[in-house]
Amino acid sequence: MNRSLKIALSSIAWAAIAAYLVWAGGLGERKRAAVSVHEMRISVRDSAEIGIIRPADVRRWINAAGLDPVGKHIDSIDLMAITQTVGSHDFVRTAKTSVGLDGVLTVTMDQRRPVVRIMTDNGYDFYYTADGYIVPAGRHSAHYVPVVTGHFGLPFANGFSGQLGAGMEETEKNVK
Known part of the structure; x- marks a missing residue:
């Protein structure tokens, strides 16, 4: 050739x-x-081990924020807002959101693992997680972890939520 x-x-x-x-x-x-979204799938990857967050909770958070994607065109969905809404909850460690051409919006997340619950005499009740995060305990929260009670000082303000190292530097910023 x-x-x-x-x-x-x-x-x-x-x-x-x-x-x-x-x-x-x-x-x-x-x-x-x-394509419009016809289904929302929520996957809590470590739900068999930890079991704090349920898919119904995540749906409720998304709907309460006015971000329900079902029935909407896929280009009009604010994936970043959904991810931030889900990720803003204390027990959510990571959150990822995607939508496919099949019309299914997928929210995938990992949970924080509580290792101890601390209840002080002055009324502050919180969980300390495996990744060093302080999570205030809700009224109806009960996770099977060791409980520490008593009268002792904490290196952060009452009501603090966040990474422990950040709590020592910026106690006022994250108080809820």
Whole structure:
């Protein structure tokens, strides 16, 4: 085969590949333009071990924030707002949100693992987690961990929530 024929065949092959990529990209855009969210799947990865957060809780948080995605076009959904809403809760360690062309919005998260509950005489009741996070205990919270009670001083303000090291430096900032 001579050199000019190889160049011509190679040019035709590359042009066909480029045309296919343009066509496939347009097909994906047309598909995306027609898709609405019909389902929200919530996955709490470590729920069998920890069991603090339930998918129903996450749905309630999203709905309370006015971010319910079901029935909305996928381009109109604010994934960052949903992720921040879910991630703002104290027992959520990580949260990720995505939406696929199949119309399913997926929220995936990991929970903080409480290792001890501390109840002081002055009324502050909180959990200390495995990653060094202070989480105030709710009225209805009961997790099977050791409980420490008594009268002792804490290196952060009453009502603090956040990373323990940050609590010593910025106690006023995270008080709720």
